[in-house]
Amino acid sequence: MLATRKNPKRRATRLRDSERTRERLLQAASREIYRSGFQSASLDTILAVAGVTKGALYYHFDSKEALGHAVVDEVIAPDVRGKWVRPLQSGKDDPIDALIGAVQGIPVRPADVRGGCQLNNLAQEMSPLDAGFRKRLAIIFDAWREAVAFVLREGQTHGSVRRDVEPADAAGLLIAMVEGYASLAKNAQDPKVMKAGIRNIVGWLRSLRAPGNRKRG
Amino acid sequence: MLATRKNPKRRATRLRDSERTRERLLQAASREIYRSGFQSASLDTILAVAGVTKGALYYHFDSKEALGHAVVDEVIAPDVRGKWVRPLQSGKDDPIDALIGAVQGIPVRPADVRGGCQLNNLAQEMSPLDAGFRKRLAIIFDAWREAVAFVLREGQTHGSVRRDVEPADAAGLLIAMVEGYASLAKNAQDPKVMKAGIRNIVGWLRSLRAPGNRKRG
DNA sequence: TAACATACATACTGGTTGGTATGTTGGCCA
DNA sequence: TGGCCAACATACCAACCAGTATGTATGTTA
Numbered sequence: 054m055l056a057t058r059k060n061p062k063r064r065a066t067r068l069r070d071s072e073r074t075r076e077r078l079l080q081a082a083s084r085e086i087y088r089s090g091f092q093s094a095s096l097d098t099i100l101a102v103a104g105v106t107k108g109a110l111y112y113h114f115d116s117k118e119a120l121g122h123a124v125v126d127e128v129i130a131p132d133v134r135g136k137w138v139r140p141l142q143s144g145k146d147d148p149i150d151a152l153i154g155a156v157q158g159i160p161v162r163p164a165d166v167r168g169g170c171q172l173n174n175l176a177q178e179m180s181p182l183d184a185g186f187r188k189r190l191a192i193i194f195d196a197w198r199e200a201v202a203f204v205l206r207e208g209q210t211h212g213s214v215r216r217d218v219e220p221a222d223a224a225g226l227l228i229a230m231v232e233g234y235a236s237l238a239k240n241a242q243d244p245k246v247m248k249a250g251i252r253n254i255v256g257w258l259r260s261l262r263a264p265g266n267r268k269r270g
Numbered sequence: 271m272l273a274t275r276k277n278p279k280r281r282a283t284r285l286r287d288s289e290r291t292r293e294r295l296l297q298a299a300s301r302e303i304y305r306s307g308f309q310s311a312s313l314d315t316i317l318a319v320a321g322v323t324k325g326a327l328y329y330h331f332d333s334k335e336a337l338g339h340a341v342v343d344e345v346i347a348p349d350v351r352g353k354w355v356r357p358l359q360s361g362k363d364d365p366i367d368a369l370i371g372a373v374q375g376i377p378v379r380p381a382d383v384r385g386g387c388q389l390n391n392l393a394q395e396m397s398p399l400d401a402g403f404r405k406r407l408a409i410i411f412d413a414w415r416e417a418v419a420f421v422l423r424e425g426q427t428h429g430s431v432r433r434d435v436e437p438a439d440a441a442g443l444l445i446a447m448v449e450g451y452a453s454l455a456k457n458a459q460d461p462k463v464m465k466a467g468i469r470n471i472v473g474w475l476r477s478l479r480a481p482g483n484r485k486r487g
Numbered sequence: 488t489a490a491c492a493t494a495c496a497t498a499c500t501g502g503t504t505g506g507t508a509t510g511t512t513g514g515c516c517a
Numbered sequence: 518t519g520g521c522c523a524a525c526a527t528a529c530c531a532a533c534c535a536g537t538a539t540g541t542a543t544g545t546t547a
Contacts, residue, residue, distance in 0.1 A: 071524060090395060093309040096505060107506085108526050117505065167398050176457035177394050178307060181384050190457055225454065225463075226447070226470045233450025237442065240393035240407055246442075253443045288494060313535060324536085325496050334535065490547080497540080504533070511526075517519095 075113045077103045082120050083128045087171055090178050091121050091186075118185065121175075125189040129171050133193050138200040148208030149262050152201065152227070156254050159231065161244045169239035173232045198224045205261070215263045223261060230254050292330045294320045299337050300345045304385055307395050308338050308403075335402065338392075342406040346388050350410050355417040365425030366479050369418065369444070373471050376448065378461045386456035390449045415441045422478070432480045440478065447471050 081103035085094040096117055100107060114120040136158065141151055160166075168174075172193060179186035201224035208214030234250030298320035302311040313334055317324060331337040353375060358368055377383075385391075389410060396403035418441035425431030451467030 074524080089399065090307065090309065092307065095503080097503080106526050108510095109524070111506075112524060169394060169398070173453055174394060177386060177391060177453060180457045180459060181386070182306065187457065187459060194454065194457060222466065222470055225451075225466065226474075229450030229454055229467060229470075230443070230446055231450070232453050233446030233448070234442075236390055236394060236449050236453065237411065237446055240397040240404065240411060242397060242404060249439065249442065250446060253439055253446075257443075291494080312533080314533080323496050326494070328536075329494060488547100491545085493542105493544080495540105495542085498538085500535105500537080502534080502536105504531100506532105507528100507530080509526100509528085512524085514521105514523090516521085 071113075074105055074109050078105060078110060078113060078120065079124055079128055083124045083171070086121065086124060087168055087174065091175060092178065118183065121179075122185050122189060125175065125186065125193070129175065130189070130193050133172060133197055137197050141200045141204045144207070147213055148204040148211075149213065149258055151204055152258050153255050156227075156231065156251055156258065159235075159247070159251060161247050161251070163244050166235075166238045166244045166247045167242050170232060170235040173235060194228070198228055201227055208263075213263055214261055218261050227254070227258070230257070288330075291320075291322055291326050295322060295327060295330060295337065296341055296345055300341045300388070303338065303341060303392065304388055308392060309395065335400065338396075339402050339406060342392065342403065342410075346392065347406070347410050350389060350414055354414050358417045358421045361424070364430055365421040365428075366430065366475055368421055369475050370472050373444075373448065373468055373475065376452075376464070376468060378464050378468070380461050383452075383455045383461045383464045384459050387449060387452040390452060411445070415445055418444055425480075430480055431478055435478050444471070444475070447474070 078099070081099045082094070085099045085102060088094070096107070096110065099120075100110060110120070114123065137155055140155055140158075143151075145151075146154065172190065175186065176190045176194070180190060181187075198221070202220040205214055205218060205220035205223055209216055209218070209220070230250070231254065234247060234254070238244065238247035238250065295316070298316045299311070302316045302319060305311070313324070313327065316337075317327060327337070331340065354372055357372055357375075360368075363371065389407065392403065393407045393411070397407060398404075415438070419437040422431055422435060422437035422440055426433055426435070426437070447467070448471065451464060451471070455461065455464035455467065
């Protein structure tokens with residue numbers, strides 16, 4: 054009489070259930086890693102949050118490390134792509150406006166600010182300790198930087214971005230500012246710090262506009 | 271016949287030995303926290319590195335948390351003061367030159383870059399989890415920001431810094447840049463990233479100089 | 488020199504960790 | 518309808534964790 058706590062599955066195929074279990078594990082792991090870091094996130098806690106058992110976890114993932122890597126690939130990477138890569142690739146807006154829009158889209162709700170940036174959190178903790186994490190996270194950072202550099206180069210060819218700006222350098226600096234302010238705001242546990250940071254970053258972005266191409270302010 | 275592994279102490283007073291033990295614990299803890307984070311740093315490992323026993327540890331500190339707090343107060347805080355607060359207070363250099371000097375003094379040896387910034391590491395990990403850490407680290411960040419803002423204000427009164435610069439904002443932005451680049455370099459595990467970041471920060475600092483007060487380049 | 492406090496050293500504990508070994512169940516196919 | 522396998526569920530384990538209880542060598546004081 055083991056393994057029958059829940060009502061038996063009715064019509065849904067087993068395969069669909071399996072994918073759902075995997076997804077719940079990824080979401081729970083992502084949340085717990087966000088809360089307390091990868092190393093300190095307990096598998097038992099993740100399982101409790103996900104509402105699945107250890108057997109299910111180790112059916113889908115070989116180890117805690119593999120689960121963490123999957124979180125990077127399947128949760129964090131799509132998130133960065135959705136917020137920083139795709140919006141900049143659309144090519145509809147003026148490049149500087151597009152970057153300002155992305156910066157102003159950074160969440161500033163208390164819960165988000167206090168938790169910091171998921172990408173940066175994991176990178177800080179795991180990059181020196183685990184090459185698997187490091188490589189996956191580096192791919193995300195590279196894509197981010199390249200997306201920013203790309204719009205800056207485009208802006209230069211269209212004359213809206215200053216020619217003396219080095220796109221790769223400026224992209225790195227933007228990301229450093231974003232992550233740096235996220236760190237300061239997380240440490241202060243105060244959304245005001247992040248809001249002030251966004252204002253300063255936006256001010257710096259405006260300074261990249263080519264003279265005679267200023268739209269407003 | 272317990273507790274006589276080592277030669278009996280000869281002439282040194284007990285009090286001196288005690289202080290030395292405490293200091294070794296702080297240094298070992300600082301190193302291990304730097305390597306793997308506070309939560310993942312094992313007390314047994316710290317003790318092995320320090321070459322002392324658990325009895326000694328719990329004679330000097332009430333708990334692992336108290337040891338961590340002491341590392342912040344007695345290792346990290348003096349380090350930041352020595353590198354960022356005192357050099358800026360001396361008032362001998364031109365303010366912008368002083369800031370450039372501090373930025374260029376950031377260590378870029380592989381070991382330093384790969385480990386990241388001790389202050390930022392701990393803040394990222396512990397600020398959301400432990401108010402004792404958060405308050406101590408916030409004091410350090412505040413002192414750092416205030417030291418930078420102070421020289422900028424001084425530069426404005428002496429005419430060497432642009433008047434439209436908001437010292438508090440610029441100080442926060444500088445710190446965000448420094449910590450942001452430290453994060454990126456740590457993730458990339460590559461000193462080149464930090465060196466490029468320092469160049470970009472220095473370039474930004476030069477842009478704060480008042481017109482007609484440019485010293486070189 | 489006897490009593491005492493300081494500064495440890497050692498052994499141990501209960502709880503937690505990631506991981507494993509072994510069941511069990513329901514759908515599916517021959 | 519009997520066998521098979523994906524997809525779990527449960528119980529368990531050795532290692533490790535922070536912390537504690539207790540012992541003891543040594544300098545200081547009365």
